[in-house]
Amino acid sequence: MPRIELGAAVDAFISWLLRTVPGVFDAISAVMTVLVDALTAVLSDPPFLVWVAVFALAALLARGVGFAVFTALAFLLVASLDLWQETMETLAVVLVAAVIATIIGVPLGIWAARRRGASVVLRPVLDFMQTTPVFVYLIPAVFFFGIGVVPGVVATTIFAIPPAVRLTELGIRGVDPEVVEAAHAFGAHPRQILREVQLPMALPSIMAGINQVIMLALSMVVVAGLAGAGGLGTVVTSAVTQLDVAGGFEGGLAVVILAIFLDRLTAALAQQPSHGLWARARRSRSAEAAPAR
Numbered sequence: 001m002p003r004i005e006l007g008a009a010v011d012a013f014i015s016w017l018l019r020t021v022p023g024v025f026d027a028i029s030a031v032m033t034v035l036v037d038a039l040t041a042v043l044s045d046p047p048f049l050v051w052v053a054v055f056a057l058a059a060l061l062a063r064g065v066g067f068a069v070f071t072a073l074a075f076l077l078v079a080s081l082d083l084w085q086e087t088m089e090t091l092a093v094v095l096v097a098a099v100i101a102t103i104i105g106v107p108l109g110i111w112a113a114r115r116r117g118a119s120v121v122l123r124p125v126l127d128f129m130q131t132t133p134v135f136v137y138l139i140p141a142v143f144f145f146g147i148g149v150v151p152g153v154v155a156t157t158i159f160a161i162p163p164a165v166r167l168t169e170l171g172i173r174g175v176d177p178e179v180v181e182a183a184h185a186f187g188a189h190p191r192q193i194l195r196e197v198q199l200p201m202a203l204p205s206i207m208a209g210i211n212q213v214i215m216l217a218l219s220m221v222v223v224a225g226l227a228g229a230g231g232l233g234t235v236v237t238s239a240v241t242q243l244d245v246a247g248g249f250e251g252g253l254a255v256v257i258l259a260i261f262l263d264r265l266t267a268a269l270a271q272q273p274s275h276g277l278w279a280r281a282r283r284s285r286s287a288e289a290a291p292a293r
Contacts, residue, residue, distance in 0.1 A: 014143060025144045032150045035096050043088035048079045055261065062268035074257040083254045090231035091258060093149065094217045097156040101213045105161045106206060109168025119169065126162040134159060134223050142227050152229025156220040163212035171205025172198050211266040218259045
C-alpha cells in the first residue's frame with residue numbers, strides 16, 4: 001500500500017505559515033511574554049508571607065478554617081523548600097493559559113449549545129485535542145515561537161480548551177426547557193434568555209469546566225518545562241535528567257500543593273458550598289430578608 005505523506009503536508013503547511021505571517025507569531029509571543037512576566041512580577045515581588053496570607057484568606061472565604069490552615073502550612077512548606085519563585089512562575093503560566101483557554105472555550109461552548117451544527121463540527125475536533133499526546137503540542141509551539149515560556153503557554157492553552165467547551169455546552173443544554181419556554185413567553189430576546197436565564201443556571205457546570213481547565217494546565221507544567229517554560233516544570237525536568245530523586249520529589253510536591261489549592265478553590269466556586277464565610281454571609285442575608293417578604 002502506498003504511503004500517504006501526511007506529515008510532510010503538515011510540515012509544509014507550518015513552513016508556509018512561518019513565511020506568510022511571521023508578524024502574527026511575533027505579536028503573540030510579545031503579548032504572552034508581557035502577560036506572564038507581569039503576573040510573575042506581581043506574584044514574586046512582595047514577600048512570600050504576603051501571598052501566603054492572601055491565599056489563606058481566599059481559602060477561608062471559600063471553604064472555611066480547615067482549608068485555610070492547610071493552605072497556609074502548605075505554602076509555607078513550599079517557601080521552606082526554596083521553591084517559592086518557581087511556584088509563582090508556574091502559577092503565572094497556569095493562570096494566563098487558563099484565562100485564555102476560558103475566553104476561547106466558553107464562547108465556543110455557548111455556540112455549540114445553541115447551534116447543533118457547531119456541536120457536530122466541534123466534537124471530533126475536541127476529541128482530537130484531548131487524545132493527542134501532550135508532547136505533540138510542543139512540536140509546533142516550539143517551531144512557531146522558539147524555546148521559552150511562550151511555547152509552554154501556547155501548548156498549555158490548546159491542551160486545556162476542551163473541558164471549557166464541553167462543560168459549557170453541557171450546562172446550557174441542561175437548563176430546564178420549561179424555564180426557557182417561560183422566558184420566551186414573556187417576550188425575552190434570545191440573547192437576554194442566554195444572559196439572564198441559561199448562563200446563570202449553567203454556571204456550576206461552567207465553573208466545573210474552568211476547574212478542569214486549570215487542572216489540565218497544571219498537568220502540562222512538566223511538559224512545558226521541556227520547552228524552557230521555567231517554573232516547577234524545569235525543576236522536575238532537571239531532576240529527571242540528573243536522576244535527582246530529592247529534587248524531583250520536592251518539585252513534584254510543590255506541583256501537588258498548587259494543584260490541591262487551585263482545585264479546591266475553584267471547586268468551591270463551582271459547587272456553591274454550604275461552608276466558608278461567603279456561604280455564611282449569603283445565609284445571613286437570606287435570613288434577614290425573609291421577614292421582609
